Amino acid sequence: xxxxRSTGVSEATTQRLSLLLRSLRELExxxxxxxxxxxxxxxxxxxxxxxxxxxxxLGELGVxxxxxxxxxxxxxxxxxTGLGTPRTLVVVGAGNLGKALADSPNFHSEGFRIAxxxxxxxxxxxxxxxxxxPVLDAARLDAAVRELGAAIGVVAVPAPAARAxxxxxxxxxxxxxxxxxxxxVGPYPGVVVxxxxxxxxxxxxxxxxxxxxx
Amino acid sequence: xxxxRSTGVSEATTQRLSLLLRSLRELExxxxxxxxxxxxxxxxxxxxxxxxxxxxxLGELGVxxxxxxxxxxxxxxxxxTGLGTPRTLVVVGAGNLGKALADSPNFHSEGFRIAxxxxxxxxxxxxxxxxxxPVLDAARLDAAVRELGAAIGVVAVPAPAARAxxxxxxxxxxxxxxxxxxxxVGPYPGVVVxxxxxxxxxxxxxxxxxxxxx
DNA sequence: TACTGTGAAGTGATTCACAGCG
DNA sequence: CGCTGTGAATCACTTCACAGTA
Numbered sequence: 284x285x286x287x288r289s290t291g292v293s294e295a296t297t298q299r300l301s302l303l304l305r306s307l308r309e310l311e312x313x314x315x316x317x318x319x320x321x322x323x324x325x326x327x328x329x330x331x332x333x334x335x336x337x338x339x340x341l342g343e344l345g346v347x348x349x350x351x352x353x354x355x356x357x358x359x360x361x362x363x364t365g366l367g368t369p370r371t372l373v374v375v376g377a378g379n380l381g382k383a384l385a386d387s388p389n390f391h392s393e394g395f396r397i398a399x400x401x402x403x404x405x406x407x408x409x410x411x412x413x414x415x416x417p418v419l420d421a422a423r424l425d426a427a428v429r430e431l432g433a434a435i436g437v438v439a440v441p442a443p444a445a446r447a448x449x450x451x452x453x454x455x456x457x458x459x460x461x462x463x464x465x466x467x468v469g470p471y472p473g474v475v476v477x478x479x480x481x482x483x484x485x486x487x488x489x490x491x492x493x494x495x496x497x
Numbered sequence: 498x499x500x501x502r503s504t505g506v507s508e509a510t511t512q513r514l515s516l517l518l519r520s521l522r523e524l525e526x527x528x529x530x531x532x533x534x535x536x537x538x539x540x541x542x543x544x545x546x547x548x549x550x551x552x553x554x555l556g557e558l559g560v561x562x563x564x565x566x567x568x569x570x571x572x573x574x575x576x577x578t579g580l581g582t583p584r585t586l587v588v589v590g591a592g593n594l595g596k597a598l599a600d601s602p603n604f605h606s607e608g609f610r611i612a613x614x615x616x617x618x619x620x621x622x623x624x625x626x627x628x629x630x631p632v633l634d635a636a637r638l639d640a641a642v643r644e645l646g647a648a649i650g651v652v653a654v655p656a657p658a659a660r661a662x663x664x665x666x667x668x669x670x671x672x673x674x675x676x677x678x679x680x681x682v683g684p685y686p687g688v689v690v691x692x693x694x695x696x697x698x699x700x701x702x703x704x705x706x707x708x709x710x711x
Numbered sequence: 712t713a714c715t716g717t718g719a720a721g722t723g724a725t726t727c728a729c730a731g732c733g
Numbered sequence: 734c735g736c737t738g739t740g741a742a743t744c745a746c747t748t749c750a751c752a753g754t755a
Binding site for chain 3: 319320321331332335336338339343345346347348349350351
C-alpha cells in the first residue's frame with residue numbers, strides 16, 4: 284500500500300534529495316555498501332542533522348550504529364520522490380538559449396529526453412539542433428506535445444512571447460513548465476511552474492556585490 | 498553621509514526590489530507620478546504588506562494617504578541597493594550555453610556588459626559570438642579580466658571543469674560568480690557565488706510533478 | 712560503541728492587523 | 734479618509750542535542 288503524499292516533501296528537501304541521489308549513484312558505482320549521514324553531509328556541503336531529517340521523510344531506513352545501505356537508500360529515494368522517473372520534455376523557442384538547452388548535457392541526464400524544439404520562424408522549422416533534436420512549427424505544438432506525451436515544457440522565448448508560449452503548453456497538457464523568460468508566467472491550476480529569470484539572477488548578483496563592499 | 502550596509506537587505510528582498518524596479522521604470526515611462534503599495538503588489542503578484550516591508554528597508558519614503566512617488570522611489574532603490582549599477586561581466590566556456598548567455602538580451606539589460614567569452618579550444622579562440630563578443634584564450638583569462646575590470650564571472654563549462662574555471666575567475670579578481678555547471682563551486686571568501694544547477698532544476702521539477710499527482 | 716531518529720530551540724522570512732499621519 | 738510603517742503572530746526551515754537502539 285504505497286503512501287500517497289500530495290505535498291509530502293518541501294522543495295528545499297527535494298533539491299537536497301536530488302543532490303543526494305547523485306552522490307548515492309556515485310557511491311554505488313564505487314561499490315560502497317553503506318554510508319553515514321555525516322559522510323553524506325560532507326559530500327553535499329551540508330550537515331548531518333539536515334541529511335537525517337531529509338531522509339526521515341521517507342521512513343526509517345537507517346541502521347543505528349552503522350548508517351544507510353546505499354542501494355536500498357537509492358531505490359527508496361527514487362520510489363518516494365519520483366526523482367529518476369523518465370520524462371519527455373519539449374522546448375519552446377529555437378533561439379540561442381533554446382538550442383543550447385535542448386543540446387545541453389544538463390538536460391539529458393538521468394532519464395530526461397528532449398523530444399522537440401518549437402519555433403515560429405519558418406526558416407528554423409524543419410531543421411535539427413546539433414544533437415539532432417527536430418525543430419517543429421510552433422503552430423503544431425498542441426498536436427506534437429500530445430503525440431510525444433511530453434510532461435514538461437521549457438520556455439526559452441523573448442519576454443513578450445513567454446505568456447503565450449506557456450499558455451499553449453498548458454493547453455497542450457504539459458504538467459510542468461520551466462520558464463527562462465524574464466517575465467514570470469503562471470500560476471496555472473494543476474501545473475507546476477518554475478520561473479528562472481536570468482536577468483533577475485545577474486541583477487541580484489550585482490546588488491549583492493554592491494552590498495558586500497563594491 | 499551615505500549609510501554603508503554590509504548585509505542590509507536579504508537576498509529575497511533584493512530580488513523583489515529588482516522586480517519592483519522594472520515596474521517602476523515602466524510606470525515612469527507611462528508618466529505615472531505615484532503608486533500605492535497595493536498597486537505595486539498587484540503588478541508583482543505579491544501582497545501590499547510585503548511591498549511596504551521591502552521598501553521600509555530604504556527608509557521612510559512613502560506619503561501616507563497617497564503612496565510612493567515613482568521617480569523618487571526608483572532613484573532611492575538604485576542608490577541603496579546598487580541595482581542598476583553598470584557591471585562588466587565575462588563568460589567562461591564558449592559552448593552552446595556560454596554563447597547563448599553571452600548573446601542573450603537577458604544579460605545585456607540595464608547596464609550589464611559582456612566583455613568577453615573564454616575557451617580553451619583553439620578553434621574557437623579568436624572568433625566572435627553572433628553579437629560580436631570576442632572569444633579569448635582561457636590561458637589569458639587572468640590578464641584579460643583585470644584589463645577589462647570585470648566584476649562578475651559566469652561559468653558555463655562542463656561539470657568537471659567548473660571548479661577550475663571558478664578558481665581562475667576568483668584568482669583574477671572577480672567579485673561575483675554565476676555558475677551554471679551542475680556542480681556547486683565555492684564558497685570563496687569575499688566573493689558572492691550563485692549556483693544555478695540546470696540539471697537540478699529539471700529534476701526537482703520532475704519530482705514535484707510526481708508529488709502533485711503524476 | 713557509533714550511529715540514527717527526533718523533540719526542542721533557534722532563525723529568518725512572511726502575513727496580519729492596526730495605530731498614526733498627510 | 735486612505736495609505737504608510739511596523740509590532741506581533743505565524744509559518745517554514747535549520748540546527749542543536751540527546752535518548753535509544755542495532
